[in-house]
Amino acid sequence: MNVATLEKLLKPLSISLFICKEVSSPWMNDEKDGVSNDMGFHRVESDQIIYRNKKKRCKLIGKYVMGDVLGEGSYGKVKELLDMETLCRRAVKILKKRKLRRIPNGEQNVDREIRLLKRLKHRNVIELVEVLINEEKQKMYLIMEYCIGGLQDMLENSPGRTFPQWQAHGYFLQLIDGLEYLHSKGIIHKDIKPGNLLLTLDGTLKISDFGVAEALEMFASDDTCFTTQGSPAFQPPEIANGAESFSGFKIDIWSSGVTLYYLITGEYPFKGDNVYRLFESIGQGFISLPELIVEPLRSLLDGMLKKEPGDRFTLQQIRHHPWFISQPRKEPNSIVFIEKFKSEKYKRETILFVIDDYLLGLGILWITSILTLKKLFDRSIGMKVEKSDLKLPNKSICNLMLNCKVLFFIHYLKVRSFSFVNFSRTAKCKVPMYSIANPKKKKNL
Amino acid sequence: MLYETSSKYYVTCSVMNNCFFDKGKVLLARHKTSRTLVAIKHFNLEEFTQEQYDLIMEEIFFMRQLKHPNILPCLTSYVINFDLYVVSPLMGFTSCHDLISAHFQDGLSEIIISFFLRDVLRALDYIHSKGYIHRSVKARHILVHADGHACLSGFRYMYSLPKCGSLNKVHHFPLHTSHNLNWFSPELLEQNIEGYDEKSDIYSVGVTACELANGIVPFADTSTTSMLTEKVRGVIPQLIDCTTWFLHDDDQYSKDEICYSNENIENENQKIISRKFSNSFHAFVELCCCRNISIRPLPKQLLNHSFFKPIRRIGINLQELLQPAVPYTETNTTELHEDVAVINDLSYDFDDINIYPEEWDF
Numbered sequence: 001m002n003v004a005t006l007e008k009l010l011k012p013l014s015i016s017l018f019i020c021k022e023v024s025s026p027w028m029n030d031e032k033d034g035v036s037n038d039m040g041f042h043r044v045e046s047d048q049i050i051y052r053n054k055k056k057r058c059k060l061i062g063k064y065v066m067g068d069v070l071g072e073g074s075y076g077k078v079k080e081l082l083d084m085e086t087l088c089r090r091a092v093k094i095l096k097k098r099k100l101r102r103i104p105n106g107e108q109n110v111d112r113e114i115r116l117l118k119r120l121k122h123r124n125v126i127e128l129v130e131v132l133i134n135e136e137k138q139k140m141y142l143i144m145e146y147c148i149g150g151l152q153d154m155l156e157n158s159p160g161r162t163f164p165q166w167q168a169h170g171y172f173l174q175l176i177d178g179l180e181y182l183h184s185k186g187i188i189h190k191d192i193k194p195g196n197l198l199l200t201l202d203g204t205l206k207i208s209d210f211g212v213a214e215a216l217e218m219f220a221s222d223d224t225c226f227t228t229q230g231s232p233a234f235q236p237p238e239i240a241n242g243a244e245s246f247s248g249f250k251i252d253i254w255s256s257g258v259t260l261y262y263l264i265t266g267e268y269p270f271k272g273d274n275v276y277r278l279f280e281s282i283g284q285g286f287i288s289l290p291e292l293i294v295e296p297l298r299s300l301l302d303g304m305l306k307k308e309p310g311d312r313f314t315l316q317q318i319r320h321h322p323w324f325i326s327q328p329r330k331e332p333n334s335i336v337f338i339e340k341f342k343s344e345k346y347k348r349e350t351i352l353f354v355i356d357d358y359l360l361g362l363g364i365l366w367i368t369s370i371l372t373l374k375k376l377f378d379r380s381i382g383m384k385v386e387k388s389d390l391k392l393p394n395k396s397i398c399n400l401m402l403n404c405k406v407l408f409f410i411h412y413l414k415v416r417s418f419s420f421v422n423f424s425r426t427a428k429c430k431v432p433m434y435s436i437a438n439p440k441k442k443k444n445l
Numbered sequence: 446m447l448y449e450t451s452s453k454y455y456v457t458c459s460v461m462n463n464c465f466f467d468k469g470k471v472l473l474a475r476h477k478t479s480r481t482l483v484a485i486k487h488f489n490l491e492e493f494t495q496e497q498y499d500l501i502m503e504e505i506f507f508m509r510q511l512k513h514p515n516i517l518p519c520l521t522s523y524v525i526n527f528d529l530y531v532v533s534p535l536m537g538f539t540s541c542h543d544l545i546s547a548h549f550q551d552g553l554s555e556i557i558i559s560f561f562l563r564d565v566l567r568a569l570d571y572i573h574s575k576g577y578i579h580r581s582v583k584a585r586h587i588l589v590h591a592d593g594h595a596c597l598s599g600f601r602y603m604y605s606l607p608k609c610g611s612l613n614k615v616h617h618f619p620l621h622t623s624h625n626l627n628w629f630s631p632e633l634l635e636q637n638i639e640g641y642d643e644k645s646d647i648y649s650v651g652v653t654a655c656e657l658a659n660g661i662v663p664f665a666d667t668s669t670t671s672m673l674t675e676k677v678r679g680v681i682p683q684l685i686d687c688t689t690w691f692l693h694d695d696d697q698y699s700k701d702e703i704c705y706s707n708e709n710i711e712n713e714n715q716k717i718i719s720r721k722f723s724n725s726f727h728a729f730v731e732l733c734c735c736r737n738i739s740i741r742p743l744p745k746q747l748l749n750h751s752f753f754k755p756i757r758r759i760g761i762n763l764q765e766l767l768q769p770a771v772p773y774t775e776t777n778t779t780e781l782h783e784d785v786a787v788i789n790d791l792s793y794d795f796d797d798i799n800i801y802p803e804e805w806d807f
Contacts, residue, residue, distance in 0.1 A: 065670065086623045087673055089636045148638065201638055202616035 124178030147198035161266035166328035174205035186216035188248035191230040240279040257304030296322040450523035507600035515568035517598040537591025537772025541584040552660035564595035570744035582649035591772035593763030614640030651733025679736035
């Protein structure tokens with residue numbers, strides 16, 4: 001692509017383009033002339049580069065910009081979103097009708113999940129923000145609070161596959177808080193497990209995935225249930241033994257007990273090669289707590305994992321239990337960090353790429369003046385360039401740059417924001433973003 | 446001084462402004478017992494959603510809790526039927542935003558800004574010492590008293606910093622604030638694992654400084670998303686004057702081409718281009734809006750900045766400087782009605798009157 005074609009391309013977008021005559025002065029010369037190397041060029045470490053196979057197109061749903069994939073399930077993908085009005089980060093669960101039909105009770109479960117979530121509002125229960133439906137594509141978008149990951153992923157990425165006791169204690173407290181709220185609303189979650197316990201940015205635990213949850217009848221006399229579809233390893237003995245009806249609240253207590261056991265030991269209390277063996281071992285209901293679990297935690301787990309639902313602790317008993325009340329000593333050295341399990345640091349960047357593409361497409365960028373690189377560097381003397389400002393290059397713009405051998409100065413004149421954006425970032429070396437930070441120094445030179 | 450909690454004791458003079466997404470009114474009123482002028486915010490609670498209601502509650506709560514000469518106090522508040530009244534002292538020059546839009550479209554002068562920002566920073570220092578982040582410092586929330594001192598208001602979005610733990614960071618993202626986005630700091634907008642702290646307010650002070658000086662907030666016409674990308678990449682908002690006006694400062698850059706395109710724009714902004722802010726003001730904004738949080742100073746440190754030195758000169762009369770703006774004072778206000786409640790009914794009546802000038806039929 002040469003300059004003329006570029007001009008043709010930009011014309012319909014009402015972008016005015018000026019090209020300096022002296023484009024020829026190659027910028028590599030500057031380096032040879034001894035112009036300070038760290039003024040503009042920065043080496044990119046290989047781990048800083050995110051490789052992308054294909055160019056991401058900017059996708060919009062309603063007022064949201066679609067970002068990276070956060071996770072994938074049987075029903076579809078979970079992606080990151082950015083609300084364009086409030087700039088709030090969100091997550092979206094994308095459900096495809098085609099896929100849902102294949103899952104037994106799929107559509108019913110989704111329906112129930114939406115109905116339940118709309119009723120709920122609690123610090124430790126995930127918030128459903130909005131539901132969007134695209135009839136054409138046969139897709140449904142559940143827009144939720146943004147969480148950076150679940151306890152399961154965190155455990156899998158921690159060194160010992162366990163949490164230190166104080167950290168598990170913190171999560172367990174929040175789990176019981178959320179569970180108490182759900183039970184007070186007559187909702188039985190039925191699928192409490194580390195994978196369904198998500199964490200927000202500030203480390204608040206959120207109970208999520210209400211796909212198999214059940215709401216009791218408004219005037220139900222007790223919490224009797226007849227069905228369950230939760231994960232096998234977290235099912236109580238009465239279900240493993242095939243009871244026809246059972247107490248709903250006690251199921252959640254049992255699976256919370258198994259979850260706590262799992263968080264602390266990194267193992268399931270019951271094991272089996274397949275579901276039948278697993279259910280057999282659960283059905284016997286005999287557990288041997290490892291030596292490492294000491295009082296008072298031992299008696300709590302013992303109480304929560306009682307075979308008879310009637311003997312099992314209630315939420316009130318758990319609340320008054322010494323381990324629950326106690327405050328295990330913090331060991332800052334043994335903390336399992338949230339960051340560790342995802343490249344959270346770079347997550348933000350990818351959505352920025354997407355926005356770049358979006359803006360370029362809209363023709364919002366108003367290119368008013370193009371200088372040669374040499375002149376750019378003349379100007380850049382005396383400017384502060386911060387390391388934290390280094391960002392990865394945007395490929396599409398870079399290609400444009402390389403082909404034209406010019407530098408764009410994008411200047412929001414109308415806006416009077418008076419900010420200069422430099423899009424001269426190329427694939428291998430890059431000029432960091434800056435603005436003319438200190439005009440005084442420049443004048444002195 | 447006791448301020449009564451009944452509309453009987455206040456005589457309305459005029460409606461000054463709208464507030465809170467235009468759902469509330471700011472009334473100028475006279476307190477009968479003390480014969481002083483007060484500002485009364487009036488909200489009709491029926492129109493509010495639960496969240497908006499909570500925001501107003503928070504604001505009153507914070508206003509009552511904080512006590513500082515540069516923080517707008519709440520003298521009293523009361524509810525009658527579905528109407529909520531919040532009484533606070535009168536700020537004669539109203540808000541900085543109103544000053545700019547009425548009299549100073551191209552921005553305030555540097556000395557005035559330094560006075561206002563000093564007061565804002567003092568207020569912020571106090572708020573931070575109480576363990577809160579203000580989160581909505583902007584020209585609209587800087588109110589100016591008739592004697593020239595500025596007060597900070599707008600405590601709806603305040604958030605308390607966690608007191609325990611080594612990491613004093615907040616991750617809460619203020620929703621319902623799409624109109625505040627331009628003032629937010631990049632670390633707040635990023636919503637990443639690192640969170641933000643009270644230094645986020647300092648960034649807002651920097652943006653507010655640009656707003657006061659330029660007459661328009663940086664990124665005003667940009668879309669929210671491009672504002673986000675720019676801020677995250679560390680683009681610093683600028684004061685516009687002859688040193689930063691890009692097209693004007695160097696002759697060696699092919700001027701012909703530039704003039705050809707931007708003639709109109711230049712004529713329009715001649716006044717802005719020809720002025721000059723001091724270097725310390727530029728440095729102040731740069732320091733406030735620094736992307737690196739560890740470099741960004743605290744309010745206390747900023748108060749010693751050379752930008753505030755000219756204030757120490759004696760004999761600066763802010764009222765003179767602020768001319769042609771005239772404050773609301775005892776002498777230039779007239780009483781309208783018996784009590785505050787009447788003005789509401791009146792303004793509602795006005796809404797009902799339909800005037801169709803074209804429909805005269807002879």
